[in-house]
Structures are given as structure tokens and as C-alpha cells.
Amino acid sequence: MTTTVWVLGDQLNRSISSLADRQPGDCRVLFVESTSKIESKRWHVQRLHLVLSAMEHFAAELRAEGFDVDYRRATTLSQGLMAHVDAFDVETVVAMEPMSYDGRAMLERHGVQLTRNNQFTCHYDDFASWTEGRKSFKMEDFYRWQRTRLDVFMDGKTPVGGKWNYDHDNRERPPKDGRSWPEFTAFELDDIDRAVLDRMPGTWGREPQGWWPVTRSQALQRLDEFVERALDPFGPHEDAMLGEEWKLAHSTLSASLNLGLLHPQEVVDRAEAAFHDGAAAINSVEGFIRQVIGWREYVWCVYWLWMPEYRTKNGLGADKPVPPAFTGEASTELACVAGTVSHVHDYGYAHHIERLMVLGNLALTAGVDPLAMTNWMWASFVDGAEWVMLPNVVGMAMHADGGMMATKPYASGGAYINKMSNYCKGCRFDPKKRTGDDACPYTTLYWDFLARNEDAFRSNHRMGQQLAGMRRLANLEEVRERAADVRSKLFAGEL
Ligand SMILES: Cc1cc2nc3c(=O)[nH]c(=O)nc-3n(C[C@H](O)[C@H](O)[C@H](O)COP(=O)(O)OP(=O)(O)OC[C@H]3O[C@@H](n4cnc5c(N)ncnc54)[C@H](O)[C@@H]3O)c2cc1C
Numbered sequence: 001m002t003t004t005v006w007v008l009g010d011q012l013n014r015s016i017s018s019l020a021d022r023q024p025g026d027c028r029v030l031f032v033e034s035t036s037k038i039e040s041k042r043w044h045v046q047r048l049h050l051v052l053s054a055m056e057h058f059a060a061e062l063r064a065e066g067f068d069v070d071y072r073r074a075t076t077l078s079q080g081l082m083a084h085v086d087a088f089d090v091e092t093v094v095a096m097e098p099m100s101y102d103g104r105a106m107l108e109r110h111g112v113q114l115t116r117n118n119q120f121t122c123h124y125d126d127f128a129s130w131t132e133g134r135k136s137f138k139m140e141d142f143y144r145w146q147r148t149r150l151d152v153f154m155d156g157k158t159p160v161g162g163k164w165n166y167d168h169d170n171r172e173r174p175p176k177d178g179r180s181w182p183e184f185t186a187f188e189l190d191d192i193d194r195a196v197l198d199r200m201p202g203t204w205g206r207e208p209q210g211w212w213p214v215t216r217s218q219a220l221q222r223l224d225e226f227v228e229r230a231l232d233p234f235g236p237h238e239d240a241m242l243g244e245e246w247k248l249a250h251s252t253l254s255a256s257l258n259l260g261l262l263h264p265q266e267v268v269d270r271a272e273a274a275f276h277d278g279a280a281a282i283n284s285v286e287g288f289i290r291q292v293i294g295w296r297e298y299v300w301c302v303y304w305l306w307m308p309e310y311r312t313k314n315g316l317g318a319d320k321p322v323p324p325a326f327t328g329e330a331s332t333e334l335a336c337v338a339g340t341v342s343h344v345h346d347y348g349y350a351h352h353i354e355r356l357m358v359l360g361n362l363a364l365t366a367g368v369d370p371l372a373m374t375n376w377m378w379a380s381f382v383d384g385a386e387w388v389m390l391p392n393v394v395g396m397a398m399h400a401d402g403g404m405m406a407t408k409p410y411a412s413g414g415a416y417i418n419k420m421s422n423y424c425k426g427c428r429f430d431p432k433k434r435t436g437d438d439a440c441p442y443t444t445l446y447w448d449f450l451a452r453n454e455d456a457f458r459s460n461h462r463m464g465q466q467l468a469g470m471r472r473l474a475n476l477e478e479v480r481e482r483a484a485d486v487r488s489k490l491f492a493g494e495l
């Protein structure tokens with residue numbers, strides 16, 4: 001056994017290209033847990049626990065299959081590899097192409113043989129070829145290309161139902177009838193889970209309650225439960241927010257997908273089958289498939305296309321720290337922030353709109369440094385990883401890339417949150433007001449953001465209406481004074 005297959009912590013699947021054709025006896029399997037990585041961030045306890053526990057579970061599954069597994073703890077991944085090579089008679093180390101840019105560079109430095117990453121439906125090299133010769137490569141065009149070439153939810157050459165996009169049906173306001181939402185199984189913690197928890201360093205957040213699948217079989221069960229119980233209502237309530245309900249009908253599958261426990265192809269296949277079985281409506285199925293083989297894969301591919309420069313983009317020169325109201329270091333009177341942060345604290349999760357329109361929007365309009373925001377979210381969410389955080393935070397939420405991801409910033413006042421959530425009802429601020437002690441901080445900061453960045457957006461024709469609205473404000477000076485006060489209180493943890 002002179003060959004080692006190195007399985008990285010987010011490649012936890014027997015079908016990864018480096019392992020798929022291997023049998024016990026023809027290679028040794030290496031896992032490395034890096035203590036410097038563990039100590040590099042203030043991780044949410046559920047996030048750190050999930051990754052370490054899932055690694056240990058997969059190592060145990062491979063051992064049970066008969067593989068010789070070397071599970072190491074080392075200061076860095078490099079040191080773990082070198083210690084492994086010293087300890088055994090190793091001629092070749094093989095690994096699947098990693099998820100991160102720096103990870104890839106490190107493996108190349110060590111001469112590790114890389115196999116092609118098969119954890120997505122689109123490899124970034126294929127995406128790069130697709131972009132060649134195109135003036136723009138919008139997500140919508142990519143998504144249609146994906147649907148067609150993968151033959152997902154297609155009727156020959158046309159999309160099932162005749163339309164590519166059902167977003168129009170997927171923007172319902174939150175229901176006011178106090179209904180109950182789909183429930184998923186929380187998995188009982190086993191011996192591995194408990195042992196991992198016992199050796200966790202200082203973290204924050206609510207201790208693991210078994211919400212996040214740590215094995216493939218748990219992840220498959222979550223997929224079943226989502227398709228059976230939540231896929232049908234997923235679409236209409238995709239954008240709605242409810243303070244008392246952390247996930248509504250969202251799938252909660254991102255963590256399992258990002259660790260490799262599930263493959264996106266099997267996930268969309270299940271959604272498509274549910275439509276053909278009459279178990280889920282077309283708008284929900286199309287909306288879900290769009291997220292998985294559209295947005296998720298687009299984000300993955302642009303990360304590789306734009307790295308490493310993308311990491312330091314800060315087109316709007318934002319330089320403020322992450323507000324203490326987000327990190328839990330201060331309480332907050334902003335009901336939407338308090339609700340979203342409580343979801344993050346309790347589950348290491350907030351759904352897409354809470355991430356984008358509550359946390360991202362406030363960070364954008366208050367001028368938070370995009371990299372600081374990326375790092376905080378990466379450490380705080382169970383599904384965080386650099387490849388998915390950078391385009392979503394730096395590009396989508398913070399508009400720090402000058403419009404490479406989104407042609408206009410996702411900035412809005414309190415009106416959007418008031419329309420799509422029940423947060424404002426219980427808040428001491430008024431979403432309609434932009435000045436005065438009870439003015440909604442989102443509304444105040446929104447106008448100030450437009451005024452502050454007028455030059456940056458002047459040539460963006462999609463921002464024309466918003467800028468004209470800002471210029472028409474009779475009390476802009478007063479708004480900007482209040483915005484300065486809001487920003488200073490927000491960063492001092494007094495709002
Ligand atoms: C500021 C910000 C930060 C984000 N950070 C992350 C992150 O660290 N990790 C992460 O996986 N997603 C991230 N997202 C994308 C998205 O919010 C999450 O994937 C989603 O909320 C996860 O919950 P879910 O599994 O219940 O998703 P659902 O709403 O059920 O959606 C289904 C699946 O679609 C995929 N998906 C949908 N949108 C995106 C997207 N924009 N990028 C990538 N995948 C997407 C996810 O895999 C998700 O599981 C972020 C979005 C924003 C705006």
C-alpha cells in the first residue's frame with residue numbers, strides 16, 4: 001500500500017473521483033484535522049462540530065469497509081501530510097481537486113496527484129470554456145445551459161411547463177395564519193458526536209441539537225423529508241421571513257451538499273421526480289432546481305474564474321467592522337436583526353433572504369468591510385466555505401466587486417423587510433420613516449448609502465431611478481445627519 005488517498009473535510013463521499021474506484025487494501029486513506037484552521041476563526045459551535053463530526057463519521061465508515069485509515073490531528077494540513085508520509089511508506093498521494101483556491105495551491109506544492117472534482121454538475125473548466133467569447137455570462141443563461149445539457153426538468157429541448165422561470169409565483173408575503181411549517185428529524189447525537197463536542201475549543205452559539213446531518217444516510221433522510229414535506233410549499237415562501245420560524249419551507253440541505261454528503265444531481269433528480277409524481281408544484285420544483293444547479297453552481301464556477309483577485313475586492317471602499325449586534329456582543333433594538341441573529345445563534349443558519357436583505361443589506365448600507373463580513377459569516381453559518389461565501393457576500397450582498405455578480409446592489413430601506421416579514425410589527429422603529437428617533441435604521445441608511453456612493457453608481461443605468469429619488473428628497477441633509485448617528489451607534493453596539 002504505497003498509495004494514499006487524502007480525503008479533505010468537505011469531500012465526504014465514497015463516490016469522489018479519488019476514491020470511487022478504490023478498494024480496501026489498494027490504498028491507505030488520510031484525513032487531516034488542522035488545529036490552526038480550527039483556531040483561525042471564532043466558529044459557531046454547530047459549524048465546527050458538524051465538520052469534525054462528519055469527517056470522523058466518514059473515516060469510521062471507511063474503516064468499517066476495510067480501509068486502513070490514518071486520521072491525524074496536526075497544526076496545519078501540510079504538516080499532517082508530511083507526518084503521514086514520514087510514518088508510512090508512501091510513494092503517491094492522490095486527492096480530488098479541493099474546493100478552495102489556497103487548498104489547491106497547497107496540494108500542488110506538495111506534488112499531490114489531483115483527480116478531477118466531481119462534486120458539482122459543472123466543472124469550473126467547463127464553465128470557463130462556456131464563458132469564452134461571451135460578453136456577459138449571466139446566471140440565467142448559465143442556468144438554461146445547465147438545464148439543457150444535463151437534461152434536467154426538460155421536455156426535449158423545451159423546459160417542462162414551457163417556461164424557464166416561475167419566480168413571479170415564488171414571492172409571496174409571509175402567511176399570517178399562524179400555520180405550522182414542515183418539520184425535519186433532529187438526529188440523536190452518537191458517541192462520535194459527543195466525543196467531538198467534548199474536545200471542542202472555545203466557540204459560541206447553541207450546542208448541537210442534531211439538526212445537521214453528519215453522515216450520508218442522515219443527509220439522504222433529510223433529502224427525503226424535504227421532498228416529501230417541504231418542496232411543495234418551498235417556492236411561494238422562498239422570500240418570506242418569520243421571526244418565530246427559522247427555516248419556513250427551505251430545504252436546509254446546503255451544509256450536506258457543501259460537505260459532499262449529497263450530490264447536487266441526486267438532489268435535483270428527486271425534486272424533478274416529485275413533480276412528475278404530482279407531489280410538488282411546478283413553481284416550487286423549478287425554483288428549487290434553479291437554486292441548486294443554477295445559483296449554487298454559478299457561484300462555485302465564478303469563484304474559480306475570479307480568484308485570487310476577487311478575495312480583496314472592495315469597490316465601495318467600505319471599512320467598518322462587523323456590528324456587535326451581529327456577533328452577539330451587543331443586544332439590538334432592530335427586531336429583524338435580533339430575530340435573524342437568534343436564528344444564527346440557535347442553528348448556525350438563516351435562510352437566504354435573512355442573509356441577503358437583513359444582514360447583508362445593513363452591512364452594505366452601513367459600510368462594513370466586505371472581507372470582515374465574509375469572515376464573520378463563514379465562521380457563523382453551518383454551510384460556510386470560501387468558494388460560496390466570497391461571491392455571495394463580496395458580490396451579491398456587499399456589491400464590492402463593482403457589479404461582476406449583480407448588476408445593482410441589493411440595498412433597500414425598511415419597506416422590503418416590512419413587506420416580506422412580520423418583524424416590523426414588533427419593532428420600535430417605523431419602516432416608513434427616515435428621520436427622527438423612531439426612523440427605521442434601514443430606511444435612513446438606504447438613502448445615505450445612495451448619497452454617499454452617488455459617484456460610483458452614476459453610470460449604472462439600473463440605479464437611475466433610485467438616485468433620482470434620493471436627489472428629490474427635501475430633507476436629505478437631515479437624513480444624512482441621522483445616518484451618521486445610526487452608524488456610530490450601530491458600530492458602538494448601542495442600537
Ligand atoms: C450573504 C450570503 C451568504 C451566503 N453564504 C452561504 C454559504 O456560506 N454557504 C452556502 O451554501 N450558501 C450561502 N448562501 C446562499 C444561500 O443563502 C444558502 O445556500 C441557503 O440559504 C442555504 O439554506 P437551504 O439549504 O435551506 O437553501 P434552500 O433555500 O432550500 O435552497 C436550496 C439550495 O440551493 C443552494 N443555493 C441557493 N442559493 C445559493 C447561492 N446564492 N449560493 C450557493 N448556493 C445556493 C444551496 O445549496 C441550498 O441548499 C449565502 C447567501 C447570501 C446572500
Ligand code: SF4
Pocket residue numbers: 334335336337413414415417418423424425427428429430431440441442443
Ligand atoms: S422597522 Fe426597520 S429595524 Fe425594525 S424590523 Fe422593520 S426593517 Fe427592521
